[in-house]
Amino acid sequence: MSVLTPPRADTVTVARASLRGSVRVLLRVHRRSLWAAGGLLALCLAAVPGLLLWVKSQSSKELCPDGDMTPCGDDTYLATPARSVTESYLASGGSVVLLLSVLVGAFVAGPLIARELESGTFRMAWAQSVSPARWLAARLAVPAALGVAGISVLCLVYRWGWTEISGDGNTYGLAWFSASVFPGIGPVAVGYVLFGIAAGALCALLIRRMLLSMAATAVVLGVVIAAFTKRRWVLWPTERALDTGWTIDGNSWVTVWGMLTPSGEKLRWENCSVILGDTPAADCMKARGGVTPFTDYHPASHFWPLQLVETGILLALAALAAFAAFRVLRRLHG
Incomplete structure (x- = not known):
C-alpha cells in the first residue's frame, strides 16, 4: 500500500x-x-x-526661463550646448x-x-x-x-x-x-x-x-x-475641432486636418497641395467642395x-x- x-x-x-x-x-x-x-x-x-x-x-548663461541665451522676446532662440x-x-x-x-x-x-x-x-x-x-x-x-x-x-x-x-x-x-x-x-x-x-x-x-x-x-x-x-493614433478616438483659426494648444497631437464637404467627407490639406502644386491649398480645397475647416487631434489627456x-x-x-x-x-x- x-x-x-x-x-x-x-x-x-x-x-x-x-x-x-x-x-x-x-x-x-x-x-x-x-x-x-x-x-x-x-x-x-x-x-x-x-x-x-x-x-x-x-x-547662468540663460537669460530666459525657457533656456534662451538671447534676450527674451526676440525672434532668436539659442540654447546652451548642454541643453542642446x-x-x-x-x-x-x-x-x-x-x-x-x-x-x-x-x-x-x-x-x-x-x-x-x-x-x-x-x-x-x-x-x-x-x-x-x-x-x-x-x-x-x-x-x-x-x-x-x-x-x-x-x-x-x-x-x-x-x-x-x-x-x-x-x-x-x-x-x-x-x-x-x-x-x-x-x-x-x-x-x-x-x-x-x-x-x-x-x-x-x-x-x-x-x-x-x-x-x-x-x-x-x-x-x-x-x-x-x-497606427498608434487609431488606438483611441480622436477629438475634432471645427474652426477657421488655430485654437489647439501645442501639446496636442494633430493627426488629420483639412476641410469637410457638405456630405461630411474629409479633404486633407496635404493631398490637395500635392495634386495641384503651386495652386493655393485653400482654393484647391474649395474647388473640391470643402466648406468647413477641421482638425482631428489627441490632446495631452489622451x-x-x-x-x-x-x-x-x-x-x-x-x-x-x-x-x-x-x-x-x-x-x-x-
Missing part, C-alpha cells in the same frame, strides 16, 4: 527545488551577460542626471527602450534557448528531473523578472529627465507623442520587453538555430514596433489611454506567444 500511495508533499518539494535550481543555473551560466546588461543599464541611468546637472551648471545635447539625447529615449527590448528578445531567442537546443545541452537538464515545461518556464521567468525591473527603473528615470527638460517650454523633438519618446515614458515599455521575451522563446523553439532565431526575433519585433508607430491600450495589446500578444511556445515544446518533446 505504501508503494501505491502518491507522495504529494515530496513531489511538491522536488518541483519547487527544480525551478529554483534551474534559475540558479541560468544566473550562473549567463552571469557575464547579466553583468554586461547591468552595466549598460547603469550607464543609461547615470546619463540622465549627469546631463541635467550639466544643464544646471550652464544655467540633453534635448537630443532625451529625444531618443523611447528608441533606446525599444532597442533594449529587441536585445532582450534576441538574447532569449539565441543564447538562452536556441543555443541549448542546437547543441543538445538541454538533455542534461531534462535528465536531472527537470521537465521540459519547467526548463522553458525558468528561461522565461528570469529574463521577464530582470527585464521588467530594469526597464521600469530606466523609464522612471527617463520620464523624470524628460519632464525636467520638456517643462521649460521651448524644446525640440520632446513631444509626448513623438515616436522616439512615447515608448519610454509609460508602461508600454514593459509590454515591449515581455512581448520580446515571449516572441524570442517562440522563434527559438520553432527554428532551433541560434543566429536565425535571433534574426527572426528582431524582425518580428521590428514589424510590431513599426506597426504601432504608424496620453494614458493610448499607453494603456497599446500595453494591453502587447501583453495579450506576449501571452499568446508564450502559450504557443509551450505548445510547440510539448509537441516536439512531450
